[in-house]
Amino acid sequence: MAPFIADVGNRGLGSGASFGMREKPSGRIIGVMSNFVVTPDDSEIFQETKYDEEKSNWYSNVMRDFSTGVDVFQGKFKKCLELMILCVHPDYTGKGLAKKLVKLSEEKGREIGCDVLSIQATNIITYHISKKLGFQEIHRQELDTLTDEKGRPVLDMEFLKTNGTTFLSYLTKAL
Helix, strand or coil, rough: HHHHHHHHHHHHHCCCCCCEEEECCCCCCEEEEEEHHHHHHCCCCCCCCCCCHHHHHHHHHHHHHCCCCCCCCCCCCCEEEEEHHHHHHHHHHHCCHHHHHHHHHHHHHHHCCCCCEEEEEECCHHHHHHHCCEEEEEEEHHHHCCCCCCCCCCCHHHHHHCCCEEEEEEEECCC
16 A cells, blocks of 8 residues: 555544444455544645655655645635545445445534535546535546656556546535
8 A cells, every 4th residue: 555545544544533334244344434624724634745655755746736725615614524535345336335435424524513525536436426425526637637847648548547537626515
């Protein structure tokens, strides 16, 4: 697992606002939603962390650049539940587990006094689930516009298109 993802996941696990689902017979984890609370006083979700792995550094930089300047509070919200990592085991996709995890997160957000939810959709599935549940897109980055210092594309867009990931999207939902 990339260190960047591990850092975000650990922050979510320590928040008390994350969820997991287990398969009854085996007890194995089949779904996870890692969340944490942010307020307007938090300067950045993505810290200035540097890693030894070049790809992990690149990904954390892309996500930092993507989220820079995005105001999930829009001058009217005080406390946001950031929905960060949503994963469902491949054997359980299409069964509504991701939707259930997002709804549990929404309930938890209300319970702990959040007035807005935000999610960064890094794939088309998360994007569509979020839209169906009433999230509104507030920022989008087309991935084919990302280039290296020489202006060359940094991503294999043909590969990403086969996975339905051609953009990053920041979405919010008022509670």
